[in-house]
Amino acid sequence: MTNLKFDLIVVGCGVAGLSAAVSAAENCLSVAVLERATRDERGGQSRFTEAYLRMQSETAVTDDFEDFLAENSGFYQDPDYVAESLSERQHWSAQARALPSVDASIISAFSEGVPTTIKWLQENGVKFDFLPTQFLTSTQPRLLPVGGGEAIVETLAAKAESLGATFFYETSGRELRVNQANQVIGLKAHSRVKGGIEFEGEVVVASGGFEGNSEMMTRYLGHRAAYLRPVCKGGYYNRGEGIQMSLDVGAAAGGEYGNYHAEPVDPRSGISEPSIFIFPYGILVNKEGKRFTDEAPGTVDAWYERITRKVYGQTDGIAYCVLDQKVKDIPNYRLGIRTDQPAIEASTIEGLAEKLELPVDDFVQSVERYNAACKGGEYKPLEVDGVCTENLRPAKSNWALPIDKGPFMAYPMISANVFTFGGLKIDEGARVINIDGDPIKGLYAAGETVGMYYRNYCGGTSVLRGLTFGRIAGRTAAGLEV
Known part of the structure; x- marks a missing residue:
């Protein structure tokens, strides 16, 4: 087995892993980046999104950023523990x-860290703008x-390469190596070309969630997970090893763990994110030919996930967005x-x-009832x-x-x-926390591998x-303060 030594081994080559690699390398650490894909396909889901x-500007997150994350940070939390979490971490119970x-x-560290991160990305050559989105409202x-x-x-990968980071393509992490004090001192990996490789060094797990692993999907989301598929081909690379080995x-x-970020897509399409965001202007019917939800409770960006989950709950996990020619009168309707x-x-x-292939009478009746209820x-x-x-109900x-x-x-x-919600718990320095509440020395996590969402996804925060x-993570590994 090949043995290699680096200061930091980054498992994953999406935006999280590359951010860790660049920030560590620019602070003089030797860095290895492990990527399951080939060089041409590197980046996982990040490449396709x-x-x-x-953000409301290049220097500020939206006004609701922290509140939305806090409102969806857990269920029925014990008020005593919530009170503890508002004090300094060293005073918390195990x-x-x-x-x-x-x-x-963590929410505060996230919100406060975004503007600095965007500025850092700009300094490294990434450009930003308020471009048109798929959301008509x-x-x-x-x-x-x-x-x-x-x-x-591509910008961060090129930067990491210029700083001396070594990339190992078609290579995936399999098992963390720990010493007697349970400090992470490296990991075992598998290369499609070279076979087993053993790395020595601290580790950042940034290898995504488990949306590409049908066994883990069924284990955590149940048998209906068979109706789900990753939103893009990069998602099939996310097989959960980073989470599991941690x-x-x-x-x-x-x-x-039993939830995920849902997006409505056309199952006939093989392109990345073949989304259907036009549904608020029509009706949704299931395989029984019946409506099952309010298609338009509010703006599509705020409601599409909740409605998509109701689609998932229908027979065979499918529904149909029914429209007429009036939809073409909507300005730029094709964006949806x-x-x-x-x-x-x-x-x-x-x-x-x-x-x-819907029951004709039931479908016709659904449309007629809906039309009769439209009051203008x-x-x-x-x-x-x-x-x-x-x-109408x-x-x-x-x-x-x-x-x-x-x-x-x-x-x-x-x-x-789009991605699974379950992952690892971290502290403000992206150090992975153990089951006793203490940081695991030598182990960091970032990206989808971090568990940060409950109930409803706070749109536009996952890449951030x-x-x-x-x-x-890269800065913490280099010994810098957050």
Whole structure:
């Protein structure tokens, strides 16, 4: 077995791992980066994402950033432990230090670290702008990197290479090595070309969640996980080893293991994120031909995840977005349709039911009931307009126009798994916490490998989480203060 020594071994080559690698290397550490993919495909999910960032400017996160994360940081938390978490960490009990909920200090460190991280990225050549998004209506602004996640990956990878970091492609971490004090002193890896490799050094696990591992998906999310698929091909590389090998050496869990970030996509498409965000302007029906949810409770950016989870709960985890020709009157309506597959069309509602293989009578009745409940009003497609249904269950709260102008169209929709919520608990320095509430020496985590979400995903924060705590991990490993 090959034996190699570095100051820091980074497992994963997405934005989290690369941020850790660059920040460590620019502080004079020798760095190894392990990447399961080939060089051309490096970057995992980060390579495929547009990388929406929840920021109101290049120097400030949105006003609701900390509040939203705090509101979705755990369930029914013990008030005594919550009170403890508002004091300095050294005063917490062992129970409070190891809780799977997200500490208030982590949320603060995250929020405060974002502007510095964005400035650091700009200094390293990444450009940002407020570019158009897929959301025709939105609550919060989204800053984007010019060129998307791929631009961040390639810019940071080139920077890491220029600083002397060594990349090991088609190589994945398998097992952490610890000494008698349970300090991480390296890891065992497997190279597709070279076989076993043993690395000596401290470790950053930044290898994503477990959305590409069907066994872990079923273990944590249940049998219906078979209906889920990663939102992009990069997600299939995320097989959970970083999380599992850390748990195996006593790491504390963080985040909601039985949940994930849901996005509505067209199952017929093989492109990255073939999302269907146009559904608030039509109705959603299941395989029984019946509506099952309010399609438009508010802006699509704030509600699509919750609605997508209801799609996931339907028969075979699928639903159909039904529209008529009036949708084409919405300015830039195509922004809400990412799929490369055409709509399924028919000149009549009955014909559409047949093409969708839905019970014709039930589907026609659903459309007729919905149309009869549309009461009219001042329709404003690009803002929440209150144009709703009357005496209909489930109701539709906004943009409720009758579906009566053929040809009629439909897009199949399933829930894609953007990333899993369960991961590792860390402190403000991105050090992995053990089950007794203490940092595991020599072990850090960043990105999806960190468990930070419960219930509803705080949109536009995942890439920021990877960038911010990746940079922090590298700096902590180099002995710098956060």
